[in-house]
Amino acid sequence: MPDRAPAATRRSRLRALLRRSGVDVLLILDLKNIRYLTGFSGSDGALLVGAGKPTLLVDGRYTTQAAGEAPGTRVVLYREKAAGIADALSAGGYGHVGFEPSVMTVDVFGALRRKARKVRWKPLPSELGSIRAVKDSVEIGHIRRAIRIAAGALRSALAGFRPGVCERDIALELDYEMRKRGAEAPSFDTIVASGPNSALPHARPGRRKIRPGDFVVVDYGAVSGGYHSDETCTFAVGRAGRRHRALYTVVKEAHDRALETVRPGVACRDVDAAARAVIEKAGYGPRFTHGTGHGLGLDVHEAPRLSALSEAVLEEGMVITIEPGIYLPGSCGIRIEDTVLVTRDGFRVLTEFSKELQVIG
Amino acid sequence: MPDRAPAATRRSRLRALLRRSGVDVLLILDLKNIRYLTGFSGSDGALLVGAGKPTLLVDGRYTTQAAGEAPGTRVVLYREKAAGIADALSAGGYGHVGFEPSVMTVDVFGALRRKARKVRWKPLPSELGSIRAVKDSVEIGHIRRAIRIAAGALRSALAGFRPGVCERDIALELDYEMRKRGAEAPSFDTIVASGPNSALPHARPGRRKIRPGDFVVVDYGAVSGGYHSDETCTFAVGRAGRRHRALYTVVKEAHDRALETVRPGVACRDVDAAARAVIEKAGYGPRFTHGTGHGLGLDVHEAPRLSALSEAVLEEGMVITIEPGIYLPGSCGIRIEDTVLVTRDGFRVLTEFSKELQVIG
Structure with a gap:
């Protein structure tokens, strides 16, 4: 588990990307990116990084593990992933969401668009792929x-x-x-x-x-x-x-x-x-x-x-x-x-x- | 490697699904489904199953292996996957294509839609997921x-x-x-x-x-x-x-x-x-x-x-x-x-x- 400092530093670099892309929040589904940005090492989950405290969404298997591994995040339990993400977007008042198009599948994207109708979605292609290139x-x-x-x-x-x-x-x-x-x-x-x-x-x-x-x-x-x-x-x-x-x-x-x-x-x-x-x-x-x-x-x-x-x-x-x-x-x-x-x-x-x-x- | 008979039998069951879905061809991207339907065990590829001989698309690493493992298919080499799929769809004259929405990513789907503009796409959710349930x-x-x-x-x-x-x-x-x-x-x-x-x-x-x-x-x-x-x-x-x-x-x-x-x-x-x-x-x-x-x-x-x-x-x-x-x-x-x-x-x-x-x- 990385200590608090590196994960926070890594997220601050992501926030620069956030500003440049003109979105309110980034929806991260790549599990390696989630681990990099929070420390959480489970096999399923989603992360929202906006201006405030990041939200780490996990299923029932992982609430305890997420709380331990990912300090500095708000851990939220979901029963169904797309519904959980849509609820968190709505709770955060996010209208313009960046996402990883090489990780998001067509069915999950379809479900998200149905459940979060007001959201505008923006694919973030290459930049996000290289946030992990420089190692600490x-x-x-x-x-x-x-x-x-x-x-x-x-x-x-x-x-x-x-x-x-x-x-x-x-x-x-x-x-x-x-x-x-x-x-x-x-x-x-x-x-x-x-x-x-x-x-x-x-x-x-x-x-x-x-x-x-x-x-x-x-x-x-x-x-x-x-x-x-x-x-x-x-x-x-x-x-x-x-x-x-x-x-x-x-x-x-x-x-x-x-x-x-x-x-x-x-x-x-x-x-x-x-x-x-x-x-x-x-x-x-x-x-x-x-x-x-x-x-x-x-x-x-x-x-x-x-x-x-x-x-x-x-x-x-x-x-x-x-x-x-x-x-x-x-x-x-x-x-x-x-x-x-x-x-x-x-x-x-x-x-x-x-x-x-x-x-x- | 399965012998020719089971793969052909498995594909014939898929063709019944094809008819029911009203599409001309199924684009299979799930590697386990490709292995099931052809015998090909490589780590990347795409399969088109329509009325005629199926087309197995692979990159340069896999042409020899595909020819050996997947008898009864036409093996086609691609340099870039989405372009290769679009070319094969065009060569086959396919206008209505079924695909696996839980496997297709948003970026690949976007590239396919740009490269094969005339194609109509139909997600095939649950039925395709259960074609492998009954074992031979x-x-x-x-x-x-x-x-x-x-x-x-x-x-x-x-x-x-x-x-x-x-x-x-x-x-x-x-x-x-x-x-x-x-x-x-x-x-x-x-x-x-x-x-x-x-x-x-x-x-x-x-x-x-x-x-x-x-x-x-x-x-x-x-x-x-x-x-x-x-x-x-x-x-x-x-x-x-x-x-x-x-x-x-x-x-x-x-x-x-x-x-x-x-x-x-x-x-x-x-x-x-x-x-x-x-x-x-x-x-x-x-x-x-x-x-x-x-x-x-x-x-x-x-x-x-x-x-x-x-x-x-x-x-x-x-x-x-x-x-x-x-x-x-x-x-x-x-x-x-x-x-x-x-x-x-x-x-x-x-x-x-x-x-x-x-x-x-």
């Missing part, structure tokens, strides 16, 4: 803790590693070790992709047994205090041939060049371009099939995006991943990913594993 | 496999059980054992709630160490082939006092009476009423704070709901849970849950654990 010290603490848990688990899983073990069993041990160390959950379905499977950026770990000469891509993370870690290590098993080493060097170079561009004021698309230039120059441009990175926090993918199309600019306090990759279908793939904090004059790498090529097993 | 033999096979995995894991976790172990560690072992036995994931965040925590129906397993004299509620399940199991056992630790035994007997009686009502043609609210009558008669009516059960399959909670407000009627082939409970805040709670198949002339209990009171540890 409480958040950075959670992310660091998640990274520490994840790294400890990977070290432990690697200690037991030997060729002949299947991908699925490594993923299982890694997940188990993360939870044993206090992770609330893995950040996402852990990826352990070996040999030709490493050429699939979103491979699911399977029954394939890892063999000498394979690359193994391990993309994993832990959740702690609701916050995610995210790191990818590509290991060589038993040995690394000349061609594999050369390929790894290209991705590592792309990773390092992108990293060096990171500082406040730099366009996210320029970070992406720095990685992409290295890979293109080596002749693998079309084999780098995703963006260079993303913000992470309460969601594993959040603002800013680091891609060729991104309009975002780096700011001090953002926490982002740098993760270039090359994927050669049917043969092998490499991805190298660190999580970094944007500092006042550059960056600090938060992830703990060395990204030099490591031969394991 | 392939689905029942998956659920049985999930139940077998989960039960094996609980047996193994109980073998290592002793007082002094904390809730969190039991949940962790149980999750680990389920995955070791082939579960894709736990069905939901496993509940292990002991002593006073057992009075919270949605408790999260914590650091509390289990003591002699506790009740421990274990609500858990495994996912296999995309299908969920769901079972709750309440164990007594070390000993069970007279008051605890009496309370358990009430919940067990409620469970058994509800079970006996299960057969095709019975209203779901009557199953709920049978359980509730026992608990009310014993004076605990207000302490039974949730419905008696729910359907389960690709979602852990799906149609039909077994509650006082349910309009649903049981049909042969439905798979439902029966899970009455009593919760005494600050003291203890008991929930007893089986998963059952509605058969031609009654029911078959699918879960494997005995629901007689067991004293463990």
Whole structure:
């Protein structure tokens, strides 16, 4: 639970958005946004942020939890969510309501419009999505803790590693070790992709047994205090041939060049371009099939995006991943990913594993 | 992957709904519905089901997987989802489109309306939600496999059980054992709630160490082939006092009476009423704070709901849970849950654990 101060500070930033948007109140339905703005971590609810004390609407399961987790809010119980929201809007005298169009569903919106007929609704697209991009010290603490848990688990899983073990069993041990160390959950379905499977950026770990000469891509993370870690290590098993080493060097170079561009004021698309230039120059441009990175926090993918199309600019306090990759279908793939904090004059790498090529097993 | 036959049969049932609704085509965005109707198990996509061959729209990550998992569909690649859907609607000459209002978000709907200006849109509320309620033999096979995995894991976790172990560690072992036995994931965040925590129906397993004299509620399940199991056992630790035994007997009686009502043609609210009558008669009516059960399959909670407000009627082939409970805040709670198949002339209990009171540890 964040202490009172950060949640209040976060809400004050939201109020600036409120004024700019010309609405009386923001209706927040995204549960991660609600957690960010109040501390409430339940699985359902709604938040109204206007000029006064925010109203946190929850169902009967969560009244006690909400009162404990969300100091500085007025906790209101609803029996039916849309009716509860409509009543709260009416009680607050709110006429012009901003909402998250990527979270609000058509049926809930229809119900709200029927129940709160006088309200004018305004979708708030991109700005609200980036309120969480700059992290405060409480958040950075959670992310660091998640990274520490994840790294400890990977070290432990690697200690037991030997060729002949299947991908699925490594993923299982890694997940188990993360939870044993206090992770609330893995950040996402852990990826352990070996040999030709490493050429699939979103491979699911399977029954394939890892063999000498394979690359193994391990993309994993832990959740702690609701916050995610995210790191990818590509290991060589038993040995690394000349061609594999050369390929790894290209991705590592792309990773390092992108990293060096990171500082406040730099366009996210320029970070992406720095990685992409290295890979293109080596002749693998079309084999780098995703963006260079993303913000992470309460969601594993959040603002800013680091891609060729991104309009975002780096700011001090953002926490982002740098993760270039090359994927050669049917043969092998490499991805190298660190999580970094944007500092006042550059960056600090938060992830703990060395990204030099490591031969394991 | 389901074989071709069940997916085609499932789609033919959907076409009856199509005719009744007076639309040309159904746009399906719910990923579980897409999996049910095609076999495709990716994390994003859209499905159009009209008179001809269904169109499965996916992004670049999933074209190969979709072609393999979804025979009998036309797989179409999109770069941007709303534009891809609009193009496919236009190519099919569809003018009147049914959609899932509880899945469609306001921003996607806005984009679709801008990009497909001639289309008339019709929300399809409840009917579509229940197309998956009656299970075919392939689905029942998956659920049985999930139940077998989960039960094996609980047996193994109980073998290592002793007082002094904390809730969190039991949940962790149980999750680990389920995955070791082939579960894709736990069905939901496993509940292990002991002593006073057992009075919270949605408790999260914590650091509390289990003591002699506790009740421990274990609500858990495994996912296999995309299908969920769901079972709750309440164990007594070390000993069970007279008051605890009496309370358990009430919940067990409620469970058994509800079970006996299960057969095709019975209203779901009557199953709920049978359980509730026992608990009310014993004076605990207000302490039974949730419905008696729910359907389960690709979602852990799906149609039909077994509650006082349910309009649903049981049909042969439905798979439902029966899970009455009593919760005494600050003291203890008991929930007893089986998963059952509605058969031609009654029911078959699918879960494997005995629901007689067991004293463990």
